[in-house]
Amino acid sequence: MNNADKVYLEMCQTILDKGIFKEDRTGVGTYSLFGYQLRFNLAEGFPLLTTKRVPFKLIASELLWFLKGDTNLRYLLAHNNHIWDEWGFQKWVTSKDYKGPDMTDFGIRITQDEAFNKIYEEQMKFYQEQVLTNDTFAKTYGDLGNVYGKQWRHWEGSNGKVYDQIKWVINEIKHNPNSRRLLVNAWDVASVYEGLMQLPPCHFCFQFYVVDGKLSCLFNMRSNDVFLGLPFNIASYALLTHLIAHECGLEVGDLVYTGADVHLYANHLEQIKEQLSRTPRKLPTLKLNPAIQSVFDFNLEDMEIIGYDPHPVIKAPVAV
Numbered sequence: 172m173n174n175a176d177k178v179y180l181e182m183c184q185t186i187l188d189k190g191i192f193k194e195d196r197t198g199v200g201t202y203s204l205f206g207y208q209l210r211f212n213l214a215e216g217f218p219l220l221t222t223k224r225v226p227f228k229l230i231a232s233e234l235l236w237f238l239k240g241d242t243n244l245r246y247l248l249a250h251n252n253h254i255w256d257e258w259g260f261q262k263w264v265t266s267k268d269y270k271g272p273d274m275t276d277f278g279i280r281i282t283q284d285e286a287f288n289k290i291y292e293e294q295m296k297f298y299q300e301q302v303l304t305n306d307t308f309a310k311t312y313g314d315l316g317n318v319y320g321k322q323w324r325h326w327e328g329s330n331g332k333v334y335d336q337i338k339w340v341i342n343e344i345k346h347n348p349n350s351r352r353l354l355v356n357a358w359d360v361a362s363v364y365e366g367l368m369q370l371p372p373c374h375f376c377f378q379f380y381v382v383d384g385k386l387s388c389l390f391n392m393r394s395n396d397v398f399l400g401l402p403f404n405i406a407s408y409a410l411l412t413h414l415i416a417h418e419c420g421l422e423v424g425d426l427v428y429t430g431a432d433v434h435l436y437a438n439h440l441e442q443i444k445e446q447l448s449r450t451p452r453k454l455p456t457l458k459l460n461p462a463i464q465s466v467f468d469f470n471l472e473d474m475e476i477i478g479y480d481p482h483p484v485i486k487a488p489v490a491v
C-alpha cells in the first residue's frame with residue numbers, strides 16, 4: 172500500500188475512533204482531535220490520494236494564485252476553480268450593496284432547504300458573473316482581503332515596508348541552506364484581529380529544511396477539514412516543495428504535516444467510511460517543465476501528473 176493513503180486513512184480512522192464531538196463556527200459540528208502529525212517521503216511518489224479522485228488542476232491553480240500574490244477570486248473563476256467562491260460571496264451578501272433575498276447563514280441552509288438552495292444558486296451565479304466581467308464589482312467583492320497571496324508576497328512590516336517572503340525564502344535556501352529560519356508566515360496579527368481576511372489562514376506557517384541535497388517542508392495547520400481540505404493541503408505543499416526544489420537545484424525530501432484542531436465534519440462521516448473501504452493504488456508522479464526555472468514562471472500546463480488512477484470522486488458539502 173502506498174504510504175500517503177495509508178497514513179491519511181489511519182488518521183481518519185483515529186478521528187472516527189477517538190474524535191470528540193465539538194460544535195464549531197459553521198454550525199455543522201465536527202469530530203475533532205487536537206494535534207496530529209503526518210510524514211510523506213516525496214521521493215516515493217506524489218502524495219495525491221488514490222482512494223478518491225483529488226482534482227490536481229484545482230490544487231495547482233490555487234497554488235499559482237497564492238504564488239502570484241493574488242487575493243481576488245477572478246483568477247480562480249477564470250480557471251474554473253470554485254473552491255473559494257463561498258467566502259467571496261459572503262462578503263457581498265453581508266454588504267450594504269446586496270439587495271437580493273436574505274442569505275443569512277447560507278452555508279448551513281443550502282444543506283437543509285432545497286427551495287432555498289435554488290435561490291442561493293441563482294445569486295451565486297450572478298455573483299460569479301459579476302466577478303468575472305465587472306471590474307468595479309470584482310475589486311470590492313471578488314477580493315478576499317489579506318489572505319495567503321498577500322501575506323506570502325506582500326507582507327506589510329511594522330516599519331511600513333512590504334516584504335516578499337517567497338522570494339526571500341528561495342534566496343535563503345540557495346545561499347544559506349543550513350539556516351533554521353527558512354520560514355514563511357501568513358498569520359498577520361493585524362489582519363486577523365481587525366477582520367481583514369475573509370478567512371484567517373488555516374495553513375498559517377511553513378518551514379523548509381535542506382540536508383543531503385534534499386529539500387523538506389513542514390507546514391502547520393491550526394484547523395483542518397480532514398475530508399475535503401487535507402487532501403488538497405497535502406498535495407498543495409507537495410507541489411510547492413517540488414517547485415522550490417526545482418528552482419534551487421535540489422531533490423525533494425520529506426513533507427511533514429502538523430495539524431492542531433483536526434476534524435471530520437458531522438456530514439462527512441458516510442463519505443469517509445466509503446473511502447476507508449477502498450484499497451489504495453500506486454501513487455502518481457509529478458513532471459515539471461524542465462525549461463522553466465523560476466517558481467514564478469510556472470503555468471498550469473507546465474505541471475503534469477503522470478500515472479494517476481484513483482478511485483472515483485466522493486462528493487461532500489463544504490462547511491462555510
Ligand SMILES: Nc1nc(=O)c2c([nH]1)NC[C@@H]1CN(c3ccc(C(=O)N[C@@H](CCC(=O)O)C(=O)O)cc3)CN21
Pocket residue numbers: 225226253254255370396399400401403484485486487489490491
Ligand atoms: N470547511 C472548509 N473546508 C476547507 O477545506 C476549506 C474551507 N472551508 N475554506 C477555504 C478553503 C477552500 N478549500 C476547499 C473548498 C472546497 C473543496 C471541495 O469541495 N473539494 C471537492 C471538489 C470540488 C470541485 O470539484 O469543485 C473534492 O471532492 O475534493 C476543497 C477545498 C479548502 N478550504
Ligand SMILES: O=c1ccn([C@H]2C[C@H](O)[C@@H](COP(=O)(O)O)O2)c(=O)[nH]1
Pocket residue numbers: 196197370371373374394395396397399400401404490
Ligand atoms: O486550506 C484550508 C482552509 C480551510 N480549511 C478548513 C478548516 C476548517 O474546517 C475551516 C475553517 O474554519 P475556522 O473556523 O476558521 O477554523 O476550513 C482547511 O481544512 N484547509
